[in-house]
Amino acid sequence: MKIAFFSTKSYDRESFDAHNTNHQDITYYEASLNKHTVNLTQGFDAVCAFVNDHLDADILEKLKLNGIKLVAMRCAGFNNVDLKAAQAQNIKIVRVPSYSPMAVAEHATALILTLNRKTHKAYNRVREGNFSLERLTGFDLFGKTVGVVGTGKIGQFFSKIMLGFGCKVIAFDLYPSEELKALGVTYVSMDDLLKTSDIISLHCPLTEDTHHIIDKTAFSKMKKGAMLINTSRGALIDTVEAIEALKNKTLEYFGIDVYEQEEKLFFQDLSENIIMDDVISRLISFPNVLITSHQGFLTHEALDQIALVTLNNLEAFEKGEALENEVKLTE
Ligand code: NAI
Numbered sequence: 379m380k381i382a383f384f385s386t387k388s389y390d391r392e393s394f395d396a397h398n399t400n401h402q403d404i405t406y407y408e409a410s411l412n413k414h415t416v417n418l419t420q421g422f423d424a425v426c427a428f429v430n431d432h433l434d435a436d437i438l439e440k441l442k443l444n445g446i447k448l449v450a451m452r453c454a455g456f457n458n459v460d461l462k463a464a465q466a467q468n469i470k471i472v473r474v475p476s477y478s479p480m481a482v483a484e485h486a487t488a489l490i491l492t493l494n495r496k497t498h499k500a501y502n503r504v505r506e507g508n509f510s511l512e513r514l515t516g517f518d519l520f521g522k523t524v525g526v527v528g529t530g531k532i533g534q535f536f537s538k539i540m541l542g543f544g545c546k547v548i549a550f551d552l553y554p555s556e557e558l559k560a561l562g563v564t565y566v567s568m569d570d571l572l573k574t575s576d577i578i579s580l581h582c583p584l585t586e587d588t589h590h591i592i593d594k595t596a597f598s599k600m601k602k603g604a605m606l607i608n609t610s611r612g613a614l615i616d617t618v619e620a621i622e623a624l625k626n627k628t629l630e631y632f633g634i635d636v637y638e639q640e641e642k643l644f645f646q647d648l649s650e651n652i653i654m655d656d657v658i659s660r661l662i663s664f665p666n667v668l669i670t671s672h673q674g675f676l677t678h679e680a681l682d683q684i685a686l687v688t689l690n691n692l693e694a695f696e697k698g699e700a701l702e703n704e705v706k707l708t709e
Contacts, residue, residue: 379696382419384411385428393681416440424448430641435463442467448695452688457584461707471705472691476531478680483535485674486579486609489633493668520544525575528582529555537563572599584611597623605631609674612638633668644671
């Protein structure tokens with residue numbers, strides 16, 4: 379099967395080449411899939427896309443015209459795919475529902491520990507011969523209240539890590555986990571979570587219901603001095619309001635691996651460019667904001683799993699087998 383891979387980096391190519399034992403005919407493009415690049419799909423059977431590729435109705439229509447029958451997302455989230463349009467075009471969508479929830483949960487933990495204990499600042503200081511401890515004071519995680527929004531695969535691992543630190547874990551989810559309850563996690567309303575958490579970590583998917591789940595009202599309910607962590611999807615947070623909350627010190631720490639407008643920035647080296655996005659530039663200017671560019675998934679184990687499951691999805695489609703990882707409109 380001829381497959382056009384979009385938004386690929388060296389680590390994607392390495393893991394897919396290593397696992398492509400059935401010799402699928404893969405063409406790697408560094409470019410993302412959008413209206414300017416969609417014509418690169420002519421002559422292919424399938425497309426493999428990632429988190430910031432555009433799969434709206436127009437693109438899907440063009441993909442169909444170009445002969446594409448399958449879009450294999452090499453990620454868990456599919457908020458960038460217009461499922462209704464895909465169904466109308468009879469293009470199947472598959473994904474990798476779970477590759478390493480630990481990777482993202484551990485990255486959320488890394489953001490918390492770095493923001494709290496300021497190891498990123500200490501690293502730079504010591505390299506310059508500055509051994510001062512001034513302004514590096516953190517807080518004990520032990521005994522703090524951590525609010526987890528969304529306790530699916532990643533949220534569950536994250537909750538267990540926080541329990542391991544001796545934190546009190548409270549959670550909000552439409553479908554509470556009995557396993558977490560048995561481990562001592564208490565499910566509360568979103569309001570109570572906002573009001574009582576010292577640290578809030580977002581692990582729910584981006585949907586119409588969760589778009590800007592952390593907005594001006596939510597910030598106004600938060601405990602003064604809270605830490606907010608987002609490793610899920612950028613648009614869960616109204617970023618402009620996050621800046622206000624940082625300015626009025628409601629938010630004392632803000633750690634994000636995802637950003638509302640990340641598609642124009644993340645995964646690229648823009649170090650010699652002028653950043654035109656004033657919102658992220660303002661965020662970068664805060665000493666208590668830590669931004670990573672969507673690297674939560676980036677572990678060897680996760681990359682192996684992504685490649686294996688994506689290739690299995692593609693092969694199942696090629697053989698006309700049932701697609702166990704198909705994303706359907708009702709999901
Ligand atoms: P999952 O589907 O296992 O869990 C999501 C949980 O959110 C479910 O328990 C669901 O009931 C809950 N939920 C749905 N709507 C909700 C709402 N309105 N309020 C509260 N909870 C709600 O998903 P998983 O694997 O845990 O992934 C979570 C998210 O993490 C993904 O949707 C994706 O956006 C993000 N992600 C980020 C990565 C990164 O590299 N930073 C990598 C992989 C996923």
